[in-house]
Amino acid sequence: MRLHSLKRAVLDRVFLAVTASATLALLAVGAFIVAISAVESFPVIAALGPALFIEPPGLPGGEFGGLGPVLVSTAVIVSLGVLVGSLIGVPVGILMSECRGSWLARAADAALQAISEIPSVVVGLVVFVVLVLPMRTPSAIAAAVSLCITALPYIAAQTRESLAAIPLSYREAAFSLGLPRWKAVLRLLVPMNARGVATAVLLGGARALGETAPVLFTAGAAFSAFYGLIGPSSTLSLLIFYFAPSPYENWRRLAWAAVLLLVALTIVLSSAVRRLSRGVKM
Amino acid sequence: MKPDLLRASGSRRNALATHMRAKPDPLLLILAPSAIALLAISAAIAAVLVTGSLDTWIHEGPGFLASSEWSPSEERRGTYRVLAPLAGTLVVAGIASAIAAYLAVAVAVYLHEYAPRRVREVVEPSLYSIAALPTVVFGMWGLSTVAPLVRQSGLASLCARGSPTGQSFFTAGLVVGLMIAPYAAAVVSEAYRAVPFTYVEALYSLGAKGFERARVILGMVKGSLLAAAVLSFGRAAGETTVVTLTVGNAVNMPFCLFEPGHTVSSLIASQFGNAYLYPGMESALLAAALVMVLVSSASTTLGLKLARAAIKRARGGEA
Structure with a gap:
């Protein structure tokens, strides 16, 4: 009997050790990525300071240079993509929540599901065939379209979830005012849920910012200047993808600086999303 | 109306x-x-x-999927067949989903059975943040840290053409598995949480220790373990950025895990940019993309179905 309980106690400790070390390993990966990007990019940050956000990347093997033009193109591409993605995604989310039974809502639901399951590199291929080939150049517009398609399912799903979280009593009150249904939904329920819609847009932004595969063939790789909407462009994540395997130390360090920036932006955005979405439940 | x-x-x-x-x-x-x-x-x-x-x-007909000859030509239509990258996709996704599923179960058990509340309140949001990190960040980490570790481990000498840089099927599977583990852990955790509290209470009142409680509850949510594995497989099969940076990019059958290779996604990422130079290549890459979409969507659809069923089952108990 004593032996049996000893065996149980030992097994319990073993289980604790195994599961805790697995959890620790995952946390360590995250912590290591943050730490190494800070360490590796330190020389860049120390050398440039705020000029990191202004100067273009240096020549291979030369000075570090900065991320200026890449940040401009990233901001333009991501905001354009999320803007268009929201113009489509938010109404679709409202449709899926408020006209639940209609055939259009069901079709939209199926389409969203399909798009969200497609590997994001395939979105890039399709936009390449549809936009880049006819335009004869990769462009900021093509990249924005790719990111718009990638962010769309997240924006629509989050909008639908946040509307669905409005308590029944609020709905009853809105409908009991005698307004037609479209007014009750668009003038009362949606504005009441402005926070939920903002969360959806932010979530879409966070997704779009981090994606690399969709812009691989659509953005081009113009890191040294911003050439307008229909000229070749780039994004932060694309710069990392191109500079990471580079043999030049200055480019690799610049990629680490971009990693640090991207990690910081993602953590800020995703914690904002989490804080906002927690507040939705009224 | x-x-x-x-x-x-x-x-x-x-x-x-x-x-x-x-x-x-x-x-x-x-x-x-x-x-x-x-x-x-x-x-x-x-x-x-x-x-x-x-x-x-x-x-190409069905031969497209049945052989691995990949010989581009600028003058005439080359031969493009994708058995090797397709097998690579399945192998890399298999490694990744095995790693992710193992870690997911371990994390769920630790958080629910062993971790003090304070620890859990710190760990859960941290895992959420790690899951939100862009894939290219993991790619850079895999290339700069994991691949050199694999190289130094000497495991490549097990293979005839082992990777001299450490970039291999195994490296790609490992990095992708670690990357999607927090997401898989969320799938298992959600089902774990759905088990009614009366069951948990009953286990405690019997004096069950952590691993005994875990064994009973994992038995109740075993559908979600399968769901986590299948969903991870679907995500890993479509993953591009990390895999392209860590798999080594060579057309090679995955007979030995420490050799460099290709997956369908890495083949697309590394070849599509120049495909217009080679008659037939663009179409072949689109065909490969179509196959990848089918593999990835089928496992995601199946995984989501399993996950929902697992939560429903956990709520209703064993009955």
Whole structure:
């Protein structure tokens, strides 16, 4: 009997050790990525300071240079993509929540599901065939379209979830005012849920910012200047993808600086999303 | 307004037609353009993949998936067959989903059975943040840290053509597995949480220790373990950025895990940019993309179905 309980106690400790070390390993990966990007990019940050956000990347093997033009193109591409993605995604989310039974809502639901399951590199291929080939150049517009398609399912799903979280009593009150249904939904329920819609847009932004595969063939790789909407462009994540395997130390360090920036932006955005979405439940 | 009432009389299509003619819901009309834009986008994606790859299906037939000859030519149509990258995709996704599923179960058990509340309140949001990190960040980490570790481990000498840089099927699977583990852990955790509290109470009142409680509850949510593995497989099969940076990019059958190779996604990422130079290659890559979409979507659909069923089952207990 004593032996049996000893065996149980030992097994319990073993289980604790195994599961805790697995959890620790995952946390360590995250912590290591943050730490190494800070360490590796330190020389860049120390050398440039705020000029990191202004100067273009240096020549291979030369000075570090900065991320200026890449940040401009990233901001333009991501905001354009999320803007268009929201113009489509938010109404679709409202449709899926408020006209639940209609055939259009069901079709939209199926389409969203399909798009969200497609590997994001395939979105890039399709936009390449549809936009880049006819335009004869990769462009900021093509990249924005790719990111718009990638962010769309997240924006629509989050909008639908946040509307669905409005308590029944609020709905009853809105409908009991005698307004037609479209007014009750668009003038009362949606504005009441402005926070939920903002969360959806932010979530879409966070997704779009981090994606690399969709812009691989659509953005081009113009890191040294911003050439307008229909000229070749780039994004932060694309710069990392191109500079990471580079043999030049200055480019690799610049990629680490971009990693640090991207990690910081993602953590800020995703914690904002989490804080906002927690507040939705009224 | 009341489609159900109308639908009850007459056939379904008639009712729908009457309904639409009689009372177009203004809300539906206002929201329709966006929904139609969405439907057009998904139709365009399907159309491009199918029409773009038609040429390859006609030229290569089933041989496209049955051999690994990849010989581009600028003068005439080269031969493009994707057995090796397709096998690579399955192997890398298999490694990744095994790692992710193991870690997911361990994390769920630790957080629910062993971790003090304070620890859990710190660990859970941290895992959420790690899951939100961009994939390219993991790619850079895999390339700069994991691949050199694999190289130094000397495991490459187990293979005839072991990778001299450490970039290999195994490296890609490992990095992708670590990357998606927090997501898999969330799938298992959600089912774990759905188990009614009375069961947990009953286990405690029997004096069950942590691993005994875990064994009973994991038995109740075993569907979610499968769901986590299948969902991870689907995500890993479509993963591009990390894999392209860590798999080594060589057309090579995955007979030995420490050799460099290709997956369908890394083949696309590394070849599509120049594909217009080689007649037939663009179509072959679109055909490969179509196959990848089918593999990845099928496992994601199946995984989501399993995950929902697992939560429902956990809520209702064993019955």
